[in-house]
Amino acid sequence: MPNESTTIDRAAALRAALADRLCADGKITSPAVEAAFRTVAREHFLPVEVSLEIAYGVDNPVVTKRDKDGVAVSSVSAAYIQARMLEQAELRPGMTVLEIGSGGLNAALIAEVVGPHGRVVSVDIDHEVTDLAEVLLRSAGYADRVTVLQADAWRGVPDEGPFDATIVTVGTGDIAPAWLDQLTADGVLVLPLIMNGITRTIGFRRDDDHLASTSTELAGFVPLRGAGRQVVRLTVLQDANGWQVTLQFDAHVPADLGQLHDVLAAPRTEIWSRVTVPHQTSFADLHLWLAWFLPGFCLLSADDGTELAGEHGSWFPYAVVCGAAFAYLVARPTPDGDGVELGARAYGADGDLAAGTMVEQIQAWDRDGRHTTPTFGYWPADSDHSQIPAGTSVLDKTHGVVTIRWPERY
Ligand SMILES: C[S@@+](CC[C@H](N)C(=O)[O-])C[C@H]1O[C@@H](n2cnc3c(N)ncnc32)[C@H](O)[C@@H]1O
Numbered sequence: 001m002p003n004e005s006t007t008i009d010r011a012a013a014l015r016a017a018l019a020d021r022l023c024a025d026g027k028i029t030s031p032a033v034e035a036a037f038r039t040v041a042r043e044h045f046l047p048v049e050v051s052l053e054i055a056y057g058v059d060n061p062v063v064t065k066r067d068k069d070g071v072a073v074s075s076v077s078a079a080y081i082q083a084r085m086l087e088q089a090e091l092r093p094g095m096t097v098l099e100i101g102s103g104g105l106n107a108a109l110i111a112e113v114v115g116p117h118g119r120v121v122s123v124d125i126d127h128e129v130t131d132l133a134e135v136l137l138r139s140a141g142y143a144d145r146v147t148v149l150q151a152d153a154w155r156g157v158p159d160e161g162p163f164d165a166t167i168v169t170v171g172t173g174d175i176a177p178a179w180l181d182q183l184t185a186d187g188v189l190v191l192p193l194i195m196n197g198i199t200r201t202i203g204f205r206r207d208d209d210h211l212a213s214t215s216t217e218l219a220g221f222v223p224l225r226g227a228g229r230q231v232v233r234l235t236v237l238q239d240a241n242g243w244q245v246t247l248q249f250d251a252h253v254p255a256d257l258g259q260l261h262d263v264l265a266a267p268r269t270e271i272w273s274r275v276t277v278p279h280q281t282s283f284a285d286l287h288l289w290l291a292w293f294l295p296g297f298c299l300l301s302a303d304d305g306t307e308l309a310g311e312h313g314s315w316f317p318y319a320v321v322c323g324a325a326f327a328y329l330v331a332r333p334t335p336d337g338d339g340v341e342l343g344a345r346a347y348g349a350d351g352d353l354a355a356g357t358m359v360e361q362i363q364a365w366d367r368d369g370r371h372t373t374p375t376f377g378y379w380p381a382d383s384d385h386s387q388i389p390a391g392t393s394v395l396d397k398t399h400g401v402v403t404i405r406w407p408e409r410y
Pocket of ligand 1: 124129223
């Protein structure tokens with residue numbers, strides 16, 4: 001068994017290696033965030049069974065709590081995501097920062113960046129999370145700089161603030177009015193925003209009466225609980241053996257889903273797009289594109305026994321409902337073996353229509369989207385929506401609208 005000093009040396013070496021790697025990969029871009037990653041002992045905040053190698057991995061989220069169905073409700077985010085969010089928040093010494101979703105580790109990193117004259121308020125809806133975070137932060141020496149509170153952060157933290165930065169570490173379908181009320185005039189709001197089922201972690205600053213994005217990252221988070229939780233609609237289809245395929249809709253649910261009854265018994269159609277993607281190349285922005293520009297877009301999951309599940313590895317959980325059919329994103333190897341061609345496969349009487357509609361948008365993304373990066377806006381309900389620039393696409397939320405602008409689309 002390794003003795004204590006060997007373990008401490010190994011942790012220090014892994015900590016330095018993680019910071020080196022995050023800097024080399026461009027995930028850390030400022031000296032203050034680098035110093036925080038070189039200082040905070042990640043293992044102190046993680047369950048004892050988590051090895052040092054996992055604790056200091058670049059991309060190792062650690063689930064710390066699950067609900068009765070086994071679904072993750074709390075976790076410590078992967079190191080690279082924490083690094084990116086701290087950079088997105090543009091933190092500086094002396095700032096007062098709100099962290100929504102607690103655990104201790106990320107609050108300690110923020111506390112290092114804002115320094116002895118700064119302050120962190122870390123809020124979690126779950127008292128088990130806050131109780132533990134408080135103990136861990138105190139024993140690590142951060143009690144004087146970090147206040148841990150148990151509350152549903154959707155309503156803000158009325159006795160605290162205003163905040164120079166708010167970092168939301170839980171997936172949210174909308175921006176709570178309280179988060180904007182408690183943000184300083186030049187404050188930064190960083191949050192994983194779910195847009196029609198697809199999440200981007202967006203850094204926002206105020207621009208007059210609305211918000212404009214300053215940065216965007218790809219990341220997944222556990223969903224917000226409490227008053228602001230997002231309601232999704234599920235449509236469950238059954239095959240002849242009783243196995244289920246589930247379609248999950250966010251904001252827009254197609255009118256006549258009854259037409260999908262029995263579609264799994266119908267023959268399938270497929271259409272290929274001639275759009276190819278080399279191996280090891282992300283096409284995550286295609287999912288975002290489909291979520292914004294494909295009416296009837298939904299997320300797809302399938303029981304293990306279904307025909308769909310049997311097509312293991314050749315399909316992605318993004319689908320569209322069109323009339324009496326649904327189509328989903330598929331890929332097949334290119335003849336040269338260097339990548340995949342994207343296409344759509346569909347179940348139902350309107351299968352050609354559904355697959356064709358999806359393929360049209362794959363081709364539109366290839367033409368107008370894949371080589372540029374979108375920017376986002378958020379216009380609260382009380383802002384002047386007539387000022388939303390022409391050629392911007394809009395997604396309705398409860399407390400405002402999200403906008404996207406894809407430079408070459410318009
Ligand atoms: C990904 S974890 C937080 C990770 C943490 N910031 C870290 O150190 O990496 C997300 C947390 O958000 C919390 N949460 C969910 N809904 C919330 C709400 N409405 N208000 C406050 N916290 C919430 C969950 O209980 C969970 O602990």
